[in-house]
Amino acid sequence: xxxxxxxxxxxxxxxxxxxxxxxxxxxxxxxxARRELRCTTxxxxxxxxxxxxxxxxxxxxxxxxxxxxxxxxxxxxxGGGPSEVRGAAEDACALLETARPTAVNLAGAIHRMRxxxxxxxxxxxxxxxxxxxxxxxxxxxxxxxxxxxxMGRHGAELLGDNARVLVxxxxxxLATPGIGTALAPIYxxxxxxxxxxxxxxxxxxxxxxxxxxxxxLGEAGIPHLVIVDSLAATLMLHGAVDAVLVGADRxxxxxxxxxxxxxxxxxxxxxxxxxxxxxxxPTTTVDPACETGADIPxxxxxxxxxxxxxxxxxxxxxxxxxNPAFDVTPASLVTALVTERGVASPVxxxxxxxxxxx
Ligand code: MRU
Numbered sequence: 256x257x258x259x260x261x262x263x264x265x266x267x268x269x270x271x272x273x274x275x276x277x278x279x280x281x282x283x284x285x286x287x288a289r290r291e292l293r294c295t296t297x298x299x300x301x302x303x304x305x306x307x308x309x310x311x312x313x314x315x316x317x318x319x320x321x322x323x324x325x326x327x328x329x330x331x332x333x334g335g336g337p338s339e340v341r342g343a344a345e346d347a348c349a350l351l352e353t354a355r356p357t358a359v360n361l362a363g364a365i366h367r368m369r370x371x372x373x374x375x376x377x378x379x380x381x382x383x384x385x386x387x388x389x390x391x392x393x394x395x396x397x398x399x400x401x402x403x404x405x406m407g408r409h410g411a412e413l414l415g416d417n418a419r420v421l422v423x424x425x426x427x428x429l430a431t432p433g434i435g436t437a438l439a440p441i442y443x444x445x446x447x448x449x450x451x452x453x454x455x456x457x458x459x460x461x462x463x464x465x466x467x468x469x470x471x472l473g474e475a476g477i478p479h480l481v482i483v484d485s486l487a488a489t490l491m492l493h494g495a496v497d498a499v500l501v502g503a504d505r506x507x508x509x510x511x512x513x514x515x516x517x518x519x520x521x522x523x524x525x526x527x528x529x530x531x532x533x534x535x536x537p538t539t540t541v542d543p544a545c546e547t548g549a550d551i552p553x554x555x556x557x558x559x560x561x562x563x564x565x566x567x568x569x570x571x572x573x574x575x576x577x578n579p580a581f582d583v584t585p586a587s588l589v590t591a592l593v594t595e596r597g598v599a600s601p602v603x604x605x606x607x608x609x610x611x612x613x
Contacts, residue, residue, distance in 0.1 A: 267396070267400070267428075267432040267433070268280055268428065269282075269309070269314055269428060269429050269430075269431070269432060270309055270314060270317060270318050270321070270432060272321040272324060272325075272389065272392060272393070272396075275295070275325060275328035275329060275332065276293050276294065276295050276325065277293075277294040277299075277300050277303075277318060277321045277322055277324075277325050278291050278292070278293050278294075279291065279292045279293075279294065279303055279308055279309045279318065280292075280309075280429070281308045282307065282308055282309060282310060282429055282467060283306065283307060283308050285429075285466055285467055285470055286466055286467075286469075286470040292308050294322065294325060295325065295329065296325065296326065296329065297322045297323065297325060297326040297346070297347030297350050297351055298350060300318060300319065300321070300322030300325060300347075300351060301319075301322065301350045301351050301353075301354040302354075303318065304318060304319065304322075304351070304354035304355055304361070305354045305355060307461070310425075310429075310430065310463070311358075311425060311426065311429060311430020311431060311502070312358035312359070312360040312361075312430070312436075312502065312503065312504045312505075312536070312540055313360050313399045313402075313403075313430065313431040313432065313433075313436065313537060313539065313540075314429070314430050314431050314432060315354075315355060315358050315360055315361045315364075316358070316360030316361050316363060316364035316395065316399070316539065317360075317364065317392070317395055317396045317399055317431075317432050319351040319352070319354070319361050319364045319365055319368075320364040320365075320367065320368055320391065320392035320395045320396070321392045321396075322347060322351050323344050323347045323348055323351065323365070323368040323388055323392065324368075324385070324388040324389045324391075324392045325347070326343045326344055326346065326347035327340050327341075327343055327344040327347070327384060327385040327388040327389075328385045328388075328389065329343065330342070330343035330344075330381060330385070331380075331381035331382045331384070331385035334381075335381040336380065336381045337378055337379065337380065337381055337383070337384050339381060340381040340384040340385055340388075341372055341384055344368065344372055344384070344388055345369075345372070348365045348368055348369055351365055352365040355554055356552040356553075356554050357504045357505055357513055357551065357552060357553060357554045357580065357581045358504040358505060358540075359504070359505040359539075359540060359541075359542040359545075360504075360539050360540055363539050363542075364392075364395055367391060367395060368388060368391055368392070371387055371388060371391040372384075372387075372388070374387075375387045396432045398537075398539070399431055399432050399433055399537060399539070400431075400432050400433035401433070401595065402433070402537040402538075402539070402594075402595035403431050403432075403433030403434045403435055403436065403439045403537075403595075404433060404434060404439070405595035405596075406436055406439045406440065406535050406536075406537065406593050406594065406595055407434060407435075407439030407440050407442055407443035408443060409440075409593050409594075409595075409597060409598055410437075410439060410440025410443065410500065410533065410535050410593040411440045411443035411444045411447060411449070412598075413440070413498070413531070413533060413591065413593070413598070414440060414444050414449060414450070414497070414498060415449070415497060416449050417449065417450075417451040418444055418449055418450050418451055418497050418498065419451045419452050419454070419495060419496055419497045419498075420441060420444075420450070420452075420453050420454070420496070420497065420498050420499070420500055421453070421454040421456065421487055421490070421491075421496045421498070421499045421500075421521070422437055422438065422441070422453060422454070422455055422456065422464070422468060422499070422500055422501065423456040423458055423464065423484075423499075423501050423514070423515055423517055423518055423521055424456070424458045424463045424464060424468070424501070424502065424514070424515035424517075424518075425438075425458075425463040425464065425467035425468045425471070426438055426468075426500075426501065426502030426535070427439075427442075427467070427468060427471045427472075428471055429467050429470075429471055430467075430502065435471075435502075436502040436503070436535045436536050436537065437500040437501050437502045437533075437534075437535045438468070438471065438472075438500075439535065440500060440533075440535060440593070441453055441472075441477065441500065442475065442477070445475070445477050450477065450478075451478070452478045452479065452480065453472060453477060453478065453479040453480075454479070454480055454482050454487070454490060454495075454496060455468045455469050455472070455479050455480065455481045455482065456482060456483075456484045456487060456517065456521075457481055457482065457483055457484060458484060458515060458517065459484055459517070459561075460560040460561045460578065461560060463515070464481060464484075465481045469481050484517050484520075487499075487520075487521055487524060488520075488524040488527075488528075491524055491525070491527075491528040491530055492528065496528075496530060497530070497531075498530060498531045498532075498533060499521050499522075499525050499530065499531070499532050499533065500533050500535055501514050501515075501518050501521065501532075501533070501534055501535070502514060502515075502534070502535060502536055502540075503534050503535075503536035503540050504540065504581055505540060505542050505545065505551050506534070506536060506540055506541045506542065506592070506607070507542060507545040507546060507547050507548050507550060507551060507586075508541075508542070508543045508544075508545060508546050508547075508604050508607065508608075509546060509547050509548075509586055509603070509604045509607075510586025510589060510592065510599075510602035510603055510604065510606075510607055511547050511548025511549075511551070511583055511584065511585055511586050512534050512536075512548070512583065512584045512586070512589060512592075513548060513551045513553065513581045513582070513583050513584075514534070514581060514582070514584065515580070515581060515582075516579055516580060516581055516582045517582070518581075518582055518584050519582040519583065519584045519588075520582075522584045522585075522588035522589065523588065525588070525590075526588050531590040531591070532584075532588060532589055532590050533589075533590055533591050533592075533593060534584075534589050534591075534592050534593070534602075535592075535593040535594075536592070536593075536594060537594060537595050538594050538595065538596060538610065538611050541594075541607060541611055543608075543611070548583035548584075548585065549583075551581075551583060553579050553580070553581050553582070553583070554579070554580040554581060555578060555579055555580070556578045556579075556580050557578065558575060558576035558577070558578050560578055561576035561577070561578045562574060562576050586601075586602045586603065589602040590602075592606075592607065592610075594610055596610045596611075596613050597610060597613070
């Protein structure tokens with residue numbers, strides 16, 4: 256029976272898989288409350304992704320993989336044989352892959368789980384199939400944890416002494432199962448004693464910066480100041496910023512980067528002020544199937560996120576809003592792409608391909 260719960264427990268404060276349940280730190284409630292959300296079905300996991308209880312490209316991917324494992328385990332516990340468990344996992348894949356469209360880590364994780372199902376077609380019990388799914392999800396989680404640490408090391412090398420860094424959205428431990436993407440070099444620089452301060456864009460409309468990044472940096476004792484998004488260019492003008500670090504939700508083959516809306520404006524401001532603009536993302540965020548940024552699907556979210564603040568309507572009753580959750584920054588504005596495999600600079604199809612194939 257060892258294989259039945261072969262990879263039963265994984266650990267990260269953001270998400271973990273525990274004996275057939277996906278346990279998430281509910282990010283919608285932070286920083287006010289630290290409450291766990293327990294998903295015992297793939298539908299619950301998909302809803303947690305859609306409603307952003309869990310968010311951030313690598314975290315979404317790993318949560319989806321565990322969501323498939325949850326469905327497989329439930330079918331095995333209910334007495335299902337290999338074909339029932341496979342059927343439940345395939346249904347879960349179909350449900351989870353549509354939860355959010357932009358972060359390719361989600362589609363990539365589901366693809367990986369489907370390959371695992373095909374690879375182990377000869378298994379004879381439902382419990383064995385469920386264990387394969389658990390092991391696959393755990394392996395993806397381990398990969399992302401290690402990738403975060405490696406990106407931290409590579410990225411910290413790019414920052415000078417007393418670095419004053421500006422970040423957007425949340426690309427830290429809450430957005431990944433590890434120490435983050437864009438925040439990883441910041442943790443590393445802080446540990447090395449080379450970080451001065453982090454300017455945290457509040458990140459309208461969902462305030463991932465002021466709610467989540469500030470919470471994370473505060474817990475880690477890292478000096479930071481929250482700013483309104485529109486202050487960033489002025490800080491650059493006054494020489495207060497040395498570099499901008501952002502994560503990514505999907506990187507096209509030519510290096511165009513989809514990330515939280517507002518990222519493009521930061522890249523333009525960096526180019527104007529001659530500042531480095533670094534994108535930090537694992538290779539699981541590169542999508543060779545998208546030739547350019549124009550091929551990346553951009554999620555449109557509920558206009559209420561823009562028209563309301565904390566559930567209170569602030570715009571006139573009949574006013575409508577646009578709410579694309581992401582924008583696309585052309586590769587030409589990205590100084591370097593930092594991945595777990597190293598740094599691509601300049602960012603072009605050939606430097607990216609070199610890294611992905613390495
Ligand atoms: O809508 P979100 O909060 O999921 O958006 C997250 C981001 O845009 C992050 O910058 C991106 O996922 C990289 S996170 C490690």
